[in-house]
Amino acid sequence: MWTVLSALFRTESGTHRRVHCAVCPVPPPVGASPLPSCRTRPTGSSPLSPVLATRRAFLTLTGAAAVAVGCGRATGGGSGGSTDTLRYQGWAGQVTPAELAEELGYLEGVKLKWVGNTISGPQDIQSAASGEVDFGGAFNGAVIKLAAAKAPVTAVISYYGSDRDAYHGFTTLDDGSVRTARDLIGKKVGMNTLGAHAEAMLDIYLQREGLSEKEAERVERLVVPPVNIEQTLRKQQIHLGALDGVLREKALERGGVRVLFSDHAILGDSSAGTYVIADRFIDRNPETVRAFVTGVGRAIEWARAAPRAEVVELKKKVIRDRGRNEDTAALAHWRSYGVAGTGGRIAPKELNLWLDWLRKRGDIKAGQVKVSDIYTNEFNDSPKTAEPRNEKRD
Numbered sequence: 001m002w003t004v005l006s007a008l009f010r011t012e013s014g015t016h017r018r019v020h021c022a023v024c025p026v027p028p029p030v031g032a033s034p035l036p037s038c039r040t041r042p043t044g045s046s047p048l049s050p051v052l053a054t055r056r057a058f059l060t061l062t063g064a065a066a067v068a069v070g071c072g073r074a075t076g077g078g079s080g081g082s083t084d085t086l087r088y089q090g091w092a093g094q095v096t097p098a099e100l101a102e103e104l105g106y107l108e109g110v111k112l113k114w115v116g117n118t119i120s121g122p123q124d125i126q127s128a129a130s131g132e133v134d135f136g137g138a139f140n141g142a143v144i145k146l147a148a149a150k151a152p153v154t155a156v157i158s159y160y161g162s163d164r165d166a167y168h169g170f171t172t173l174d175d176g177s178v179r180t181a182r183d184l185i186g187k188k189v190g191m192n193t194l195g196a197h198a199e200a201m202l203d204i205y206l207q208r209e210g211l212s213e214k215e216a217e218r219v220e221r222l223v224v225p226p227v228n229i230e231q232t233l234r235k236q237q238i239h240l241g242a243l244d245g246v247l248r249e250k251a252l253e254r255g256g257v258r259v260l261f262s263d264h265a266i267l268g269d270s271s272a273g274t275y276v277i278a279d280r281f282i283d284r285n286p287e288t289v290r291a292f293v294t295g296v297g298r299a300i301e302w303a304r305a306a307p308r309a310e311v312v313e314l315k316k317k318v319i320r321d322r323g324r325n326e327d328t329a330a331l332a333h334w335r336s337y338g339v340a341g342t343g344g345r346i347a348p349k350e351l352n353l354w355l356d357w358l359r360k361r362g363d364i365k366a367g368q369v370k371v372s373d374i375y376t377n378e379f380n381d382s383p384k385t386a387e388p389r390n391e392k393r394d
Contacts, residue, residue, distance in 0.1 A: 082285050085111045086134040086292060089118040089127065093326045095315040097159045097296050097303070097337055097344070098135070098275070103318050104302060106295035110288055114322070119225075120193060122146075125276050129153045135292070137275045139197040141354035147374040148364045152279040155351075155375035157293045157344040158271035159300075159337065166338030167264035168201060168244045171233065171257050178239050178260060181209030187239035190224035190232055197272055198242035200357050201263045208266070233257065249333035271340045271350050274375065282379075290379040297343030297382030308335065343382030346375045 090096065095103075102112050118124045121138030128136035129151040137159050146153060162168065170189075172178045178187060184206070191198035199221055206216040224232050229241035230251040240260060243251055251257050263272070275296070282289050303311050316328040341347055351371045358364045 082288070083134075084109060084285075084288050085113050086288070087113045087115050088133050088135055089116055089124055090114055091119070092117045092324070093319070093328075093330055095318045095331075096137070097299050097339075098292070099318060100303060100315070101292075101295040101299035103314060104295075104299055106298045106302075108291040108295060110291045110295070121273060122193070122196065125153065128276050128278055131278060131281075134281055135275050135277045137273055139200075139273050139354075140271075140351050141200055141358060142196055143274055143276055144351060144355050144358060144369055144371075144374065145195075145363065146276075148358075148369045153276040154279055154282060155274035155276050155346060156282075156289065156379055157275050157296055157377075158273065158339050158341055158346050158350070159275050159296065159344060160273045161269070161271035161338035161340050161350075162262070162264040162267060163269045163336055163338045163340070164264065165335035166245065167248075167262045168198060168242050169248045169252075169259040169262045170202070170205070170240050171230075171243050171248065171251060172240045172260050173233065173236070174256050174258050176236075176239060181206050181211055182215075184219045184240060185211070185215055186218055186220075188220045188222050188237070189240045189242070190222050190229050190238040191242040192226045192229075193223060194221055195363075197263070200354060201266060202242075203357065203361075204266055205261050230254075230257075245335075246330040246333040249335075250330075267353075269338075269340045270353075271344070271346070272338070274346060286379070290381060293344075293379040294381040297345070297380050300337055300339050300344045301342070301382065303337055304339075342384055343380055345377045345380055345384075348372070348375075351375060 088098065090099065098112060101107055115133060118127075121136075122142040124133070124136035125138040125143060125146055126136070127133045129146060135156075140155075143153075143155050160166070177183060189202060191202070193199075202219070202221070203216065206219060211219075222238060224238065224241065226243070226247055229238075229243055230247065232238050233241040234256070248259075252259075263270075275293075277289060312331050312334055315331050315334065319326050319328050319331070340350070348371050351374065355364075355369060355371060359366060
């Protein structure tokens with residue numbers, strides 16, 4: 001299986017090449033040739049990385065990797081016994097809902113153990129499935145694809161989404177030629193990874209704007225590291241770029257660009273990604289899981305209700321205290337986690353949307369995944385009544 005996974009990363013020249021944010025398999029066995037890490041980009045590589053594989057290569061790799069970890073590897077907790085500590089991967093310069101919950105003291109004795117950073121949600125949930133970490137988070141489409149490959153994981157809480165303050169803005173130049181969906185035919189669109197949230201929203205937008213399947217296929221998707229999307233757009237190496245959060249806010253602040261469409265404009269308030277935990281870990285540590293999920297749910301509601309400046313200051317404190325040499329300046333642009341459900345509760349429609357998308361693409365078969373089997377709100381004891389949104393957040 002490792003040979004198969006390794007081959008999926010080989011270019012035409014036969015050498016391993018990093019496709020930014022694609023799924024990384026678990027660490028190779030001793031003596032095997034390691035795959036490139038999704039935590040770094042090779043020195044001297046171009047920020048613009050044309051994808052050599054097909055549009056479905058990303059999700060195909062997710063499925064292959066999931067099969068590899070489905071063979072009894074998801075032990076959880078390191079030793080395989082009960083634990084009150086959850087290992088996880090973070091995101092540089094960011095404070096996730098889980099990290100915020102720990103800082104607020106909401107985890108009720110459960111401890112988080114940081115094992116490194118990731119730049120890929122699918123890689124993160126792959127690590128959770130393999131037992132390399134105890135929870136991971138990703139776009140719901142990637143979660144469904146992993147479930148379709150029989151990976152032993154369950155989604156337990158939503159942790160990001162889109163609302164009026166937090167959204168993916170598909171951004172183009174003010175004076176550029178792209179004004180409508182049809183203008184994208186034959187053009188390049190940059191996004192952090194294929195087969196995930198950004199490509200799904202692009203597909204839905206093109207379909208709703210009346211493009212045929214063949215016309216939509218002529219819109220070229222390119223993998224571009226998020227921090228390079230604005231620069232690549234301004235250099236006219238791409239015609240549209242998917243930006244969210246701080247990167248979107250800073251690009252709009254500098255001017256010369258505009259948002260063509262956004263996921264929020266298409267879907268409204270909607271959660272888009274979930275934390276998943278290996279089933280074996282849940283079976284062995286149900287109360288640890290309950291404390292974790294409930295605490296994260298409470299933190300999501302605290303962040304929704306508190307003055308934005310207070311949330312930002314606490315996030316800055318978390319980053320300073322953990323001492324990883326991270327810049328806190330970008331946090332000034334943070335607006336919201338964008339989670340729709342109260343306390344991060346998962347709604348079936350938030351998974352069904354992506355299940356339908358994957359079926360239409362041919363990535364999974366009808367009946368292969370039953371949404372009710374891949375998520376649970378059982379462990380979320382956070383209040384079911386949402387804290388009132390602070391309308392004067394600034």
